[in-house]
Amino acid sequence: MAENKAKPAVRVEMSGIERLGLRVSSMINHPVAQTQRWVTIHRLDTDGDREWEEVMGLLSETDGIDMTFNHDESVTLKWEASADEDRVIEVDSTEEVEEVAPF
Template sequence: MAKAKPQTQRAPTSIELLGARLQKIINGPTAQKNRTAIIYKAPDEIQEDWDQIMEAINDTDGVYVTLLDDGGAKLHWDVPAKD
């Protein structure tokens, strides 16, 4: 029986890391309870990644983005109706 080659894991991309960080904030208990979160781009994050994710969030039905004067963004969302 041939040995399977070990899978090499690639490092996450900068946008994947940013997405994971924002997802952690949005999925936090306080944000979920209040259906709102305020997020900021970290100094070491790439502006193009931030812009791409903000556009994707803004294009999501039921999610609303308000850009703040200090560079952050306030997100709030509707809770989907249960069938």
């Protein structure tokens, strides 16, 4: 009888810049941030100088984002609604509207 030998799972560690980029992206894309069109990103003790500067540099090069560097080393990002977000979509109230699942 053949034995099933499972290969051990290989865990790939994320780099500091990947981890910070993912955190910042999640904060920007959060529904509350998207509604209010601003978010404050706090620098964590685990965020290295090089990683922080790299991500802040990328954000500063992004069109449509205003950055405010706060005294507590946090950064507040603000942006305007895109043209697509400004459109008003009218829905005929007699039509049944399917609710989108939150996941």
